[in-house]
Amino acid sequence: MGPSSPTSSCSSSYSSPFTSPEFSSLPVMSLREKIVEKVLENRVTLIVGETGCGKSSQVPQFLLAENMEPILCTQPRRFAVVAVAKMVAKGRNCELGGEVGYHIGHSKHLSERSKIVFKTAGVLLDEMRDRGLNALKYKVIILDEVHERSVESDLVLVCVKQLLLKKNDLRVVLMSATADITKYRDYFRDLGRGERVEVLAIPSTNQRTIFQRRVSYLEQVTELLGVDHGMTSELSSLRYCSGPSPSMANAEIKPEVHKLIHDLVLHIHKNESDIEKSILVFLPTYYALEQQWHLMKPLSSFFKVHILHSSVDTEQALMAMKICKSHRKVILATNIAESSVTIPKVAYVIDSCRSLQVFWDVNRKIDSAELVWVSQSQAEQRRGRTGRTCDGQVYRLVTKSFFGTLEDHECPAILRLSLRLQVLLICCAESKAISDPKVLLQKALDPPYPEVVGDALDLLDHKRALQKISPRGRYEPTFYGRLLASFSLSFDASVLVLKFGEIGMLREGILLGILMDTQPLPILHPFGDDALFAEYTGCYFGGDGNTRLLTGRKEMVIMGNLCAFQFWQHVFKDKQRLDHLQQVLKFDETKVTASLLPKIEEEWCSLHYLVQSSLHHVSELYEDILNAVHRFRPKFLGTSNGLPTYYDPYEFEHTCLLNCDPPRDMDPLAADNEHLGPSFEAKKCVAVPFVAPNQFQSNNVAEKLASIIKEVQIFHALSVILLIWC
């Protein structure tokens, strides 16, 4: 079997991905022929291999070389979809969007020519809802990281199995380093006579070329640091983990744990001469990242701290890591960085072994979040973030015996969450084969409790999003339900949009709904500096007595971001305004090229402490939702006011953020200091003349927001959504 041949979409300097020295030594390479053979022979193949052995990046290419395209690969996280797609495209010397493409949320780099396509499970489910199982028209479907059990991944698995029952020539490949093999074998047992899941394990013994990974536990860490002399491992466990085993210990992070991490980071720094070798620390929440960051501030002359959290622009954070060469990198991350990604030169992983888990509180009927101990499978994935581009050392901050009693796998989300939105989405599916939630969810790998599905159906019925079609008791979506389901927002955010639509403020409602779900938000939140964030937010909303309208800080933040978005839109999205901008800056018309304006916009955003990518994301989502509303044409569309008066272009005034102090101390999100941008004096705001403080009728919108929040009694649910991103 020869290497794949270059395709027309690849450049002439194409070199075979299989022979390039960077990849030829990956352990998965030794099993290439076997993998192809097994996938051709069997309808379902499970590939199990250590983290970093090359599954995600190489297996799709093995199959492409056998002309098994088109190939679909799902990844549980957006971050991973982009990272793996980029890596495969780079390895094949192709443009992204050509032979190799991806689709996450609103970012779509695909074409007719795409032969390997990476998507999130969520995107795939949306497509299936619209086009039925036809959305799965691929020769091979690879479900990567199958151990990650989001509701979306589990639903994709159900649908793929339905398709397998109909389509004999489809090939499905499941991949993971830590999947429960028996579970998947059993799940596909009823595919047909003589059918079975072929399991292919990439042997560890063959992994001569993979880098070393050593693991130490709490007892070795305390010994290494010379703390708690003579303390038994039981006492250590009590001191740092509040108990001897997960069932007897709460997963809160005590100050002692933060101190231990601080000392360990310092110890590593003193003993590792290569400052390019970085340290990745896993913590459960934004708050824990903040605590750790504050503790490490005095060490800022040694370290550059980077943050990986959903509230941070990951692309930008990774870029900043690449640029920074002068200091050792310490990356503080939540489980966003837990699987599928390679952060080059991570040589040390410190794992707090805790994570944040959201669950549906059946009694209070709200989403809640709690700190939990990770499963062994999660800890293995975290371990796998090192040993990829250099040798690695992992420190687990629990004792070995404590670790031994952690669950093998975490509880699947389908057994923890309320499933309201998923039940509604299932009911809205075009294809009858997948539109009955009671039937479909019972086919899941771990079927949810029938009362949870019943609760979701009742709630949706109560909200008139579904109606029971007698006599068989099957539910159908109402017009309102279909409309809600078409928004690609969380359930509460979608409800909010429609409530605003009903009072003639559709535009504001859509933006507020999007902002409830958006991470990172348009207004920059300098990491660890809530005061500065409040100052930035206050410049957009709250400076003229309108704070009393809203009681919660979270709603204030949403309102501030709404005003910030509109401000940006006013300056950069209004045709006449742009003409005006050109005059202000005295552009020579001919020189105003497509490339100049984005640059100005980028600088402007940075001067006003706005996150450009987030503004664009909100803008794209806004268009989508507006289109959905126009497709459905609800009654209120006729009574909506249309464009607000302030849309008329005219000269306007704004309270310029340039008067704010720049971020103090070390900003972990910025690259090296010399890359911080133009000096303070040189700043010039192109939004002049002005935007008046209440230009966007913010008081009026805030008043409506306050009453709608009360009316729909989603305050608690809102707090949870906001708690996760704030």
Ligand SMILES: Nc1ncnc2c1ncn2[C@@H]1O[C@H](COP(=O)(O)OP(=O)(O)OP(=O)(O)O)[C@@H](O)[C@H]1O
């Ligand atoms: N951005 C990158 N820079 C440098 N090397 C990389 C990069 N991405 C991947 N690699 C290399 O390719 C190897 C294989 O990565 P790949 O994601 O295919 O492995 P995997 O088996 O799918 O791992 P996991 O189970 O952790 O997702 C890594 O171990 C690393 O050596």
